[in-house]
Amino acid sequence: MYNEASVVGTVIEGLREEFPNVVCVDDGSTDGSQGIARAAGAVVVQHPVNLGQGAALQTGIEYALQDPGLDCIITFDADGQHRVVDARAMADRILSGEADVVLGSRFLDDRTKLSAMKRLVLRTAAVQSRLATGMALTDAHNGLRAFSPGVARGLHLEQNRMAHASELVHQLAEMNPRWVEQPVEIVYTDYSKSKGQSLLNSVNIVADLFFR
Amino acid sequence: MQIIVQIVLVLAVVIMSLALMRGGSNARHLAIRRIMLVLFACVAAFSIFFPELLTRVAHLMGIGRGTDLVLYGLVVSFLVFMATTYQRFRHMEAALTKLSRRIALDEVALPGARDEQQRRADQPDRRLTPPAHGGQ
Numbered sequence: 001m002y003n004e005a006s007v008v009g010t011v012i013e014g015l016r017e018e019f020p021n022v023v024c025v026d027d028g029s030t031d032g033s034q035g036i037a038r039a040a041g042a043v044v045v046q047h048p049v050n051l052g053q054g055a056a057l058q059t060g061i062e063y064a065l066q067d068p069g070l071d072c073i074i075t076f077d078a079d080g081q082h083r084v085v086d087a088r089a090m091a092d093r094i095l096s097g098e099a100d101v102v103l104g105s106r107f108l109d110d111r112t113k114l115s116a117m118k119r120l121v122l123r124t125a126a127v128q129s130r131l132a133t134g135m136a137l138t139d140a141h142n143g144l145r146a147f148s149p150g151v152a153r154g155l156h157l158e159q160n161r162m163a164h165a166s167e168l169v170h171q172l173a174e175m176n177p178r179w180v181e182q183p184v185e186i187v188y189t190d191y192s193k194s195k196g197q198s199l200l201n202s203v204n205i206v207a208d209l210f211f212r
Numbered sequence: 213m214q215i216i217v218q219i220v221l222v223l224a225v226v227i228m229s230l231a232l233m234r235g236g237s238n239a240r241h242l243a244i245r246r247i248m249l250v251l252f253a254c255v256a257a258f259s260i261f262f263p264e265l266l267t268r269v270a271h272l273m274g275i276g277r278g279t280d281l282v283l284y285g286l287v288v289s290f291l292v293f294m295a296t297t298y299q300r301f302r303h304m305e306a307a308l309t310k311l312s313r314r315i316a317l318d319e320v321a322l323p324g325a326r327d328e329q330q331r332r333a334d335q336p337d338r339r340l341t342p343p344a345h346g347g348q
Contacts, residue, residue, distance in 0.1 A: 021323065025316070043323070045316045051309055059313045067323035160309055 001078030002027040002050060005036055007191060012040035014084045015076065019091070023063055024078065025056040037078075054164025058157040065152060071095060073152045077143040079191065086184040090146040093180065100151045100177035103137065104144035108183035121202055129166055133173035137181065141165045144184050151177045163205045218274060225288050245292065252285055 001008050001024060008024070015022045024042035026034050028050035037044050045063050047056065057075055064073050072094040074087050082104070090102040106112040107123070114122075126140040141162075147155070154175045159167045172179065259266040259278055266278030275281050 023323075043320060045320050047312045047316050049308070049312055051312055055309050055313070059316055062313065063317055063320070064323065066317075070323075158306060158309075160305065 001025070001029060001033055001037065001056075002053075003029045003031045003033060004078045005029070005031040005033045007080045008033050008078045009036045009040045011076075011078055011080045012037055012042045015087070016041045018084050018088050019074070021064075021067070023060050025060040025063075027051060027053070027056045033078075052160035052164075053162060054157050054167070055160040057164060057168075058155070061147075061152050061155060065149065070149045073147045073149070075143060075145045075147075080189065081186050082144045083185050083187065086144060086182065087146070090144070090182050090184075093182065094146050094148050098178075099180045100148040101172060101179040102146040102182050103139075103179060104142040104184035105137070105139035105181045106142060106184060106186045107138045108181060109185075111183075111185040112188075114186070114188065125166075125202070129169045132166075133169055135169060135173050135179070137169065139181075140169060142184065142186070146182075148177075151175060161204070162201060166205070221273065221275075221284075225284065228288065245296070248292075249289065252289055255285070256282055 004011075012022055012024060022042040024037040024044050026037065026044055026046045028047050034044050034046060043063075045059055047059065060075065061073060064070055072091050074091055076082050076087055086104060090104065093099055093102050106114070107126075122139060122141060126137050129140045130136050143165075145168075151172070155168065155171055157164045157167055157171075255266075259282060263278055266281060268278075270276065270278045270281040273281070275284070
């Protein structure tokens with residue numbers, strides 16, 4: 001999370017009802033989000049400086065992997081755009097042994113409402129990653145994912161900012177795990193819209209991927 | 213005829229820039245870049261004293277004026293500078309990320325040790341404390 005003080009408490013409390021361990025990676029927030037996350041019952045891992053979402057994801061995964069009793073890792077955005085119900089369903093699919101990776105997709109059912117332009121950009125990104133990796137994803141930039149410990153151990157994200165989503169798909173494709181997609185709902189509140197990425201950021205993502 | 217020379221020149225510029233950009237940071241590439249920088253500086257200084265000579269060289273290559281030749285050289289060296297600086301920046305960023313992650317992970321107790329986490333949760337404002345699980 002990065003400066004999510006107004007929402008992160010509710011998000012973590014919601015997660016704590018379903019999941020015993022919640023790790024919140026703080027990416028150098030300056031608004032006191034850390035204290036709120038701790039009070040809500042999460043373990044807070046603090047980056048001393050702001051590094052970006054990809055870096056935070058990798059830190060969280062590395063922290064969780066230190067736990068010998070680990071059975072499943074779920075990545076869940078701190079801004080409240082994901083639903084705990086979806087995360088629970090994804091965890092169950094990992095725990096039942098159905099798959100090693102469960103990726104959330106907002107395009108598998110019609111719960112998520114989004115603009116035509118955003119839809120087009122996201123679908124294009126999905127088609128691009130399908131062409132590049134052979135994984136037939138329907139949604140390439142969905143932050144809700146579940147990994148088995150084995151797969152999580154194979155992830156080494158080096159793209160600190162938003163291009164980590166494509167990087168992650170590439171690394172998954174190389175590991176070739178058993179993967180499935182799970183229909184999830186993205187809740188576009190006014191808050192998440194105001195914090196969310198501008199479509200122009202897709203230009204930055206392409207540039208980051210191109211000039212490695 | 214002119215257009216063919218121009219296309220060849222553009223290709224040469226692009227290929228050379230890409231080669232230098234992709235070159236990475238090993239000593240050989242660094243040496244090549246430095247030699248090119250010195251050469252470029254010499255040509256630039258030379259052209260101030262003998263502008264007509266530079267123009268003749270430019271004509272040989274199908275370029276209108278000597279100044280244009282210098283300009284093209286400048287564009288190439290600028291692109292190379294940009295690329296190498298960008299690469300260096302990326303390396304530094306990767307190092308910073310590793311360092312920050314190490315600090316972040318060392319700061320909290322290992323997962324599973326809930327008591328220790330609880331104790332630390334009571335002091336929310338402490339940052340950058342030494343690792344709780346022994347030295348490395």
